[in-house]
Amino acid sequence: xxxxxxxxxxxxxxxxxxxxxxxxxxxxxxxxxxxxxxxxxxxxxxxxxxxxxxxxxxxxxxxxxxxxxxxxxxxxxxxxxxxxxxxxxxxxxxxxxxxxxxxxxxxxxxxxxxxxxxxxxxxxxxxxxxxxxxxxxxxxxxxxxxxxxxxxxxxxxxxxxxxxxxxxxxxxxxxxxxxxxxxxxxxxxxxxxxxxxxxxxxxxxxxxxxxxxxxxxxxxxxxxxxxxxxxxxxxxxxxxxxxxxxxxxxxxxxxxxxxxxxxxxxxxxxxxxxxxxxxxxxxxxxxxxxxxxxxxxxxxxxxxxxxxxxxxxxxxxxxxxxxxx
Amino acid sequence: xxxxxxxxxxxxxxxxxxxxxxxxxxxxxxxxxxxxxxxxxxxxxxxxxxxxxxxxxxxxxxxxxxxxxxxxxxxxxxxxxxxxxxxxxxxxxxxxxxxxxxxxxxxxxxxxxxxxxxxxxxxxxxxxxxxxxxxxxxxxxxxxxxxxxxxxxxxxxxxxxxxxxxxxxxxxxxxxxxxxxxxxxxxxxxxxxxxxxxxxxxxxxxxxxxxxxxxxxxxxxxxxxxxxxxxxxxxxxxxxxxxxxxxxxxxxxxxxxxxxxxxxxxxxxxxxxxxxx
Numbered sequence: 001x002x003x004x005x006x007x008x009x010x011x012x013x014x015x016x017x018x019x020x021x022x023x024x025x026x027x028x029x030x031x032x033x034x035x036x037x038x039x040x041x042x043x044x045x046x047x048x049x050x051x052x053x054x055x056x057x058x059x060x061x062x063x064x065x066x067x068x069x070x071x072x073x074x075x076x077x078x079x080x081x082x083x084x085x086x087x088x089x090x091x092x093x094x095x096x097x098x099x100x101x102x103x104x105x106x107x108x109x110x111x112x113x114x115x116x117x118x119x120x121x122x123x124x125x126x127x128x129x130x131x132x133x134x135x136x137x138x139x140x141x142x143x144x145x146x147x148x149x150x151x152x153x154x155x156x157x158x159x160x161x162x163x164x165x166x167x168x169x170x171x172x173x174x175x176x177x178x179x180x181x182x183x184x185x186x187x188x189x190x191x192x193x194x195x196x197x198x199x200x201x202x203x204x205x206x207x208x209x210x211x212x213x214x215x216x217x218x219x220x221x222x223x224x225x226x227x228x229x230x231x232x233x234x235x236x237x238x239x240x241x242x243x244x245x246x247x248x249x250x251x252x253x254x255x256x257x258x259x260x261x262x263x264x265x266x267x268x269x270x271x272x273x274x275x276x277x278x279x280x281x282x283x284x285x286x287x288x289x290x291x292x293x294x295x296x297x298x299x300x301x302x303x304x305x306x307x308x309x310x311x312x313x314x315x316x317x318x319x320x321x322x323x324x325x
Numbered sequence: 326x327x328x329x330x331x332x333x334x335x336x337x338x339x340x341x342x343x344x345x346x347x348x349x350x351x352x353x354x355x356x357x358x359x360x361x362x363x364x365x366x367x368x369x370x371x372x373x374x375x376x377x378x379x380x381x382x383x384x385x386x387x388x389x390x391x392x393x394x395x396x397x398x399x400x401x402x403x404x405x406x407x408x409x410x411x412x413x414x415x416x417x418x419x420x421x422x423x424x425x426x427x428x429x430x431x432x433x434x435x436x437x438x439x440x441x442x443x444x445x446x447x448x449x450x451x452x453x454x455x456x457x458x459x460x461x462x463x464x465x466x467x468x469x470x471x472x473x474x475x476x477x478x479x480x481x482x483x484x485x486x487x488x489x490x491x492x493x494x495x496x497x498x499x500x501x502x503x504x505x506x507x508x509x510x511x512x513x514x515x516x517x518x519x520x521x522x523x524x525x526x527x528x529x530x531x532x533x534x535x536x537x538x539x540x541x542x543x544x545x546x547x548x549x550x551x552x553x554x555x556x557x558x559x560x561x562x563x564x565x566x567x568x569x570x571x572x573x574x575x576x577x578x579x580x581x582x583x584x585x586x587x588x589x590x591x592x593x594x595x596x597x598x599x600x601x602x
Contacts, residue, residue: 033465057461057496065488068451072458075436075444076466077389080458096451096485104436104445 002216006209010149011174014205015113017149018170019044021156022081026052029160034081035070037063043083043113043170063088067096067108074106079160085119086112086128086169090135101165102140109159110135111168115145116256116289117298118171118206123291128169129284133261135167136234143234144187145169145205148178151231154185162187169205173294176209178229190237192244196224199312200244200251204230204263207254207282210298213305214254218312225312236266242275250319251279252311256303259283278318280311333376335544341411342372346573347600348407348420354593356424359432362583363477364404366508366541366568373547374473375408383412386440392470393443393459397452398477398506399433400585406430406439414441450483452476453503457489460501460561471555475504479511482520487532493561494533502554503534503563506541508570512584529563541566574599 026032026048033055040046040058049056059066063084070080082089089112090097101108112131119126136143142162146152152170159166166187178193185191193208194215203211208229215225226244230237233255245251251271253264264281271277284301298304333341346368353359371394375381379392396405403423410417415429422428429438433447443459446452456474463470480486493501507525509516516522526536535557539546547566554562570584571577574596588596 033462054465059488059492060495062485062488062492064451064485065454065457065492068454068485069458069461069489069492071451072395072444072455072460073462074458075393075455076459076462078462078465095448096454099448100445100451100455 002220005212005216006176009176011176012149013171013174014146014149014152015042015044015170015172017152018111018156018168019047021153022048023051024153025156025160026055029079031077031079032081032160033057033073033078034083035059035066037061037066037084037088039084045083063093064096067093068100070108071096071100071106074108080108082108082110084112085114085126086131087114087126090128090131090167094134097135097165098138102138105140105164107164109166109168111156111170113170114172115169115205117294117301117303118173118256120173120294120297121291124288127289129258129289132169132233132255132257132263133265136261136266140164141234142166142187142232144232146231147205147208147229148175150177150179150181150183151185155187155231158185158187171206175206178208188232188235188237190240191229191231192226192240193229194225194227196226196248198223198225198248198250199316200226200228200248201254201308201312202228202230202241202251202263202267203254204233206256207303210303210305210308211254214308214312217305217309223312223316230263233263233266236270238270241267241270245271245275245277249277250315251277252282252308252315253279254282254303254308257283259285278315278322280315282308282311335548338372338376338544341376342368343573343600345372345404345407345411347597349403350574350588350593350596352403352407352420352423353587355421357587358424359403359587360400360585361577361588362510362570362580363398363401363506363508365572365574365577366570367398367401367475367506368404368572369542369544370475370504370506370547370566370568371404371408373544373551375412377548378551379473380470383414383441386414390468390470393456393472395444395452395456395472395474396434396446397474398449398480399447401477401506402434405434409439409441412441415439449477449480450485453486453489456501457493457498460493460498461496463500464498471500471502473502473504475506478505478507478509478516478522479519481505481522490529490532490534497560499558499560501561503561505563505565506568507565508568510570510579510581510584514581525565533560535560535562536565537562538565539567541568542572
């Protein structure tokens with residue numbers, strides 16, 4: 001039995017870390033304004049609303065108006081944060097995001113909760129499994145899903161320095177804390193969480209902790225995994241990816257998202273063009289989720305640490321058979 | 326660069342509008358595409374704003390205290406481009422490049438390419454929200470600017486317009502003015518055929534707006550409405566301006582056909598004969 005590295009570790013939903021970071025940001029940057037569509041207690045923007053009522057605009061259940069109003073605010077030199085659930089931020093207000101925000105490259109940061117299966121028992125209507133793929137396809141967008149509280153704080157603070165919109169994907173459910181309170185973080189630069197020569201596991205968001213658990217399981221069998229926290233899926237850190245893939249020659253991607261158009265696709269695009277490498281994608285296999293417990297859903301849809309480890313074994317096997325021929 | 330004095334009288338406004346209608350038609354003709362009908366219907370309302378009402382500095386397009394204009398019906402941009410050029414925001418030579426590769430004048434307005442444009446528009450239904458965001462920031466920063474948003478009548482079919490209308494009433498944005506270019510034609514037919522809008526002023530009033538109905542080609546009425554809107558302090562105002570699609574060119578007036586196509590050489594010639602009297 002392998003020890004659970006996250007046993008007893010504090011777990012906080014990244015949406016909570018977002019709400020706290022917004023207040024921190026609001027104190028130092030008077031340009032920051034927040035637009036909300038009637039779920040501030042869930043997205044945690046209520047914290048900003050309490051601290052800075054004048055800079056908080058609750059537009060009601062009207063995400064399309066919210067997105068375009070934030071665009072208007074950004075044209076006046078303000079930095080706007082728009083919060084809702086990922087399904088609505090990426091889909092209900094998608095064309096407003098594309099045409100009114102991304103096209104003129106305005107400083108509107110879209111911070112959205114309920115990423116993938118982290119919405120668990122709310123079911124499909126509230127589980128965004130397409131959002132990263134949709135927003136990644138829009139030019140001028142930066143797309144980030146931090147894995148824990150400290151990296152969420154870093155993402156929020158860094159987003160205001162980016163020229164143009166940043167999509168920040170957040171979790172409903174608590175995530176184990178991986179990073180210390182202060183550490184080196186840059187949007188667009190992957191973080192190597194573990195060194196290994198046998199297989200690369202590239203993970204994003206809530207799948208980072210599953211990747212680390214999988215790496216522990218593999219280590220017990222003598223397999224050493226290189227684990228990358230690819231918190232930014234666009235722009236993808238191709239340097240870190242290619243360096244690791246050149247070393248391990250076997251890649252597994254892990255994301256709480258459809259396997260289409262998200263992290264796995266981004267990694268496959270880069271490897272395919274530059275360094276074809278045996279790979280496997282972990283994610284929802286082009287299916288909707290359903291209601292259930294979070295851990296239960298990860299297992300049911302093939303996203304648990306066990307599935308990640310199994311994919312790693314498989315891809316290593318393919319690497320070996322390729323080198324034999 | 327050629328400039329025309331602002332703060333002009335009604336006769337001068339009428340004359341500028343006539344000239345800019347000519348510019349817009351020539352641009353669309355040369356581009357081989359564009360929207361003459363909605364450019365001509367909006368001309369008098371836009372000219373009145375830019376040459377009389379708005380507080381702007383054409384030599385300083387990013388001046389933070391400038392009044393903002395949002396052409397939510399972005400397809401009417403030829404008349405706006407002609408206006409901005411005449412005011413000196415950019416050289417008039419650019420007008421000949423409309424819709425051409427590399428042009429600063431895109432088929433629909435791109436704020437990052439065209440000096441003087443305050444927003445990127447062309448996807449109907451979004452402009453009032455954008456203007457609302459600007460108006461909210463004006464209040465927040467205590468800057469004295471006003472925000473003018475021009476909507477098409479067909480555009481009012483979009484649900485987002487009414488989301489923005491509710492929200493502007495909530496925040497009492499009296500620095501926000503909506504102007505409806507009410508030419509009563511949309512792409513597929515009349516408003517009544519496609520999506521009836523009346524009673525339109527009752528709709529806006531019930532959403533918490535001050536509503537004013539005018540003839541959108543009567544310069545005295547236009548200026549009076551703008552003045553009334555400025556004096557209304559309780560909240561946002563909408564001017565429902567009845568206009569004629571294709572106004573000024575007899576064979577384009579009230580014709581569905583002229584929503585989105587360029588005149589031929591011959592058609593341009595006859596249009597100019599009417600406008601150049």
